[in-house]
Amino acid sequence: EYVSETERKKRRSKLIYHDGGSLTAGWTETKIDEGDLARIGYAEPNFIQRECDVLGFFRNYTGHLLVSRSTDRGQNWSALMDSGIPDSTARFATGNLPGGQRYLIGNSLHKKFDRRALLISISDDQGASFDRCFILRDEPAVKKFLGQHKMDGWQYPHGYVWKNLLLVVHSVNKEDVAISAVKLKDLQTVKRISVIDE
Structure with a gap:
């Protein structure tokens, strides 16, 4: 996802993909049917690459991550749909675990901007469903200093x-x-997982 200064003023970002060659060239803009633009600010997507397709998950203002699918390595995408995964309008991360499982780490909570807990969801079917969720952090965290766009958590x-x-x-x-x-x-x-103290 790329946001130029002009698009930032319009609150729009662009989704771009790469052809796999040199990173100095080969970047192409692609489109996704976003539907109602009022539900999306900066979507800041994360992706799960699977054998035959790529899933893109997008944060937004609906209370759930939106999802889109590409079957041609990111050139074309399906219209955004509700994934059913709770999201408090927060940044999140996706990745792979040894053995082929996928994970999604974020503030998978229903209240907007609620970041009091950090959770990890696990998928055994390459991201088609996340059927296990664990709390990584949920101890009270209170900011020490005031600042723009700062939240506890x-x-x-x-x-x-x-x-x-x-x-x-x-x-x-x-x-x-x-x-x-x-x-x-x-x-x-x-069962509940234990986080190893730093």
Whole structure:
């Protein structure tokens, strides 16, 4: 997703894809039927690549992530649809776990801008459904300083698999950066997971 200064003033972003060659060229803009534009600000998508297609998940103002599908490596996309995955209008991350599972880390809560808990959802079917959800962080987090667009909570996550751990880098109140580590084997359970203290 690319946002130029002109589009930023209009609150629109562009979805672009790459042909796989040199990164200095080959970028092409593509379109998605967004439907009602009032429901979307900066969608800031994340993607799950599967064997035959790519799923794009988009944040928005509806209370659920929107989803679109491309069967031609990002050149064309289906109209945005409700994924059923709760979203508090917050940044989120997607990724792959060893063994082919997909994960989605974010503030999967129903209240807009509610970032009091950071959760991870696991999919065993390449992102078609996320049937397990675990709390990564939900301890009270209160900002120390006032600032523009700052909210209490755990936010802006990204995940990285390292050895037998999933490392989740995230913001705390938009003031601190923290790493929460989870044992990969714990994500295979149906019980509450434990985060390893930094």
